[in-house]
Amino acid sequence: MESMSCDVLVVGGGMVGAAIAAVLGQTGFEVIVLEKHLPAPFDAQSAHDLRVSALSLSSQGVLEAVGAWPRLAAMRICPFRRMRVWDQGGRGETNFDAALLGEPVLGHIVENRLVQQALLDVLRELDTVRVIEGAVPERLEVGAEQAIVHLTDGRRLRARLVVGADGAGSRLRELAGLGMSARDYDMHAFVASVRTAQGQQDITWQRFTPQGPQALLPLGGPHASLVWYDTPATVARLEQLDDEALIDTFERHFPSELGRIEAIERRGHFALRRMHVHDYVAPRVALAGDAAHTIHPLAGQGVNLGFLDAAALAEVIHTARTEGRDIGSMRVLRRYERWRKADNHLMQTGMDVFHHVFRPQNLPLRLVRNLGLTLAERLKPIKALSLRHATGRRPFLPRLAYGLALESLEGRGAPCLE
Numbered sequence: 001m002e003s004m005s006c007d008v009l010v011v012g013g014g015m016v017g018a019a020i021a022a023v024l025g026q027t028g029f030e031v032i033v034l035e036k037h038l039p040a041p042f043d044a045q046s047a048h049d050l051r052v053s054a055l056s057l058s059s060q061g062v063l064e065a066v067g068a069w070p071r072l073a074a075m076r077i078c079p080f081r082r083m084r085v086w087d088q089g090g091r092g093e094t095n096f097d098a099a100l101l102g103e104p105v106l107g108h109i110v111e112n113r114l115v116q117q118a119l120l121d122v123l124r125e126l127d128t129v130r131v132i133e134g135a136v137p138e139r140l141e142v143g144a145e146q147a148i149v150h151l152t153d154g155r156r157l158r159a160r161l162v163v164g165a166d167g168a169g170s171r172l173r174e175l176a177g178l179g180m181s182a183r184d185y186d187m188h189a190f191v192a193s194v195r196t197a198q199g200q201q202d203i204t205w206q207r208f209t210p211q212g213p214q215a216l217l218p219l220g221g222p223h224a225s226l227v228w229y230d231t232p233a234t235v236a237r238l239e240q241l242d243d244e245a246l247i248d249t250f251e252r253h254f255p256s257e258l259g260r261i262e263a264i265e266r267r268g269h270f271a272l273r274r275m276h277v278h279d280y281v282a283p284r285v286a287l288a289g290d291a292a293h294t295i296h297p298l299a300g301q302g303v304n305l306g307f308l309d310a311a312a313l314a315e316v317i318h319t320a321r322t323e324g325r326d327i328g329s330m331r332v333l334r335r336y337e338r339w340r341k342a343d344n345h346l347m348q349t350g351m352d353v354f355h356h357v358f359r360p361q362n363l364p365l366r367l368v369r370n371l372g373l374t375l376a377e378r379l380k381p382i383k384a385l386s387l388r389h390a391t392g393r394r395p396f397l398p399r400l401a402y403g404l405a406l407e408s409l410e411g412r413g414a415p416c417l418e
């Protein structure tokens with residue numbers, strides 16, 4: 001049966017896996033990407049996908065450095081310059097503006113599939129990267145010099161390092177025996193791509209209600225993505241409504257900022273789960289993105305953390321090679337884990353605090369959250385600090401993946417890795 005070898009095997013060619021492959025492939029590593037389903041090609045006439053993300057400036061930096069950003073921009077992206085957050089029935093409100101950071105935008109709303117497509121297009125032009133579609137890992141064998149992944153179609157892939165970027169249900173995580181802690185939120189996200197009577201918008205907004213947040217993310221032109229977080233039972237009821245009844249329900253329950261909805265283009269829902277692996281790495285194995293951690297999406301940070309993982313992992317592997325070390329050794333891989341685990345944990349915990357503080361209707365907590373939003377609005381240094389964090393700026397950003405984009409992000413390079 002066929003057997004192929006490479007330096008790094010990336011299982012999962014989603015946004016995070018394809019980004020890791022692009023950075024490594026461009027720095028001369030031989031990479032194989034194993035992807036279960038490649039995305040359908042872009043069709044400018046198609047409705048916007050349901051799976052969209054608010055990409056931070058730092059994620060944009062990674063995509064720019066590998067050359068995927070112009071390809072994505074040539075398909076569909078929507079910049080946003082402002083964010084508004086407020087509490088229904090209270091006085092607390094915070095407004096963020098890109099001008100506070102001296103940036104032209106705070107980020108872009110993008111369709112996940114198109115980000116993946118833009119990265120895969122970059123990979124197709126690299127002699128160092130091969131993309132295999134269809135087969136998935138069945139068994140993992142770890143040896144002293146290499147790991148062997150046995151695929152469901154009988155092929156074997158040999159690599160010095162295997163990266164699991166195969167999403168929340170990661171098969172590689174399971175095969176490597178990496179344990180995790182997980183908890184379901186008692187909340188689902190109902191998502192609808194809609195066409196509104198308003199034209200192109202440059203603001204994302206989020207309103208907190210006792211049932212859960214409601215949000216609008218602008219897409220190109222008069223299109224927008226609406227997110228309604230609520231109990232699984234309520235979301236199931238929303239799913240039952242026909243388009244006309246759903247439009248009526250949105251208009252009755254969403255804030256007036258939404259304006260009139262002219263059509264529902266797509267709809268669906270997602271169960272929400274927090275998950276974090278205990279260890280990001282095992283001998284010759286590293287996990288990144290949703291394979292390592294999932295987070296409440298209310299602040300739109302999931303894939304942004306994943307891109308930071310991708311950049312950090314690529315930098316650690318690259319540094320190890322220049323130092324003549326084994327890229328699959330625990331000594332090297334623990335550097336990556338130390339770099340990313342605490343940051344991801346901090347963001348997960350921050351989202352949990354939001355989730356819990358903004359739901360209850362009891363008076364003391366309501367006062368606390370309104371005070372919090374008011375202070376965030378008035379205390380400019382705190383506002384700027386939280387905005388910097390949300391846009392992905394960290395004291396230490398990996399140099400390699402950000403390349404030239406680093407300067408504009410004001411990163412200071414890798415922390416002490418030992």
Ligand SMILES: Cc1cc2nc3c(=O)[nH]c(=O)nc-3n(C[C@H](O)[C@H](O)[C@H](O)COP(=O)(O)OP(=O)(O)OC[C@H]3O[C@@H](n4cnc5c(N)ncnc54)[C@H](O)[C@@H]3O)c2cc1C
Binds near residue numbers: 014288
């Ligand atoms: C409602 C909602 C809204 C969100 N909004 C935002 C947001 O605004 N901003 C943000 O940053 N994040 C957001 N997220 C989170 C974001 O979608 C995820 O963090 C992101 O998709 C993770 O990317 P990934 O590449 O790690 O995993 P995935 O996107 O899950 O990609 C995994 C890839 O691996 C492939 N694969 C799976 N299993 C196998 C296998 N066995 N073999 C080979 N290939 C395999 C899959 O086909 C897929 O291509 C949101 C999530 C939800 C649910």
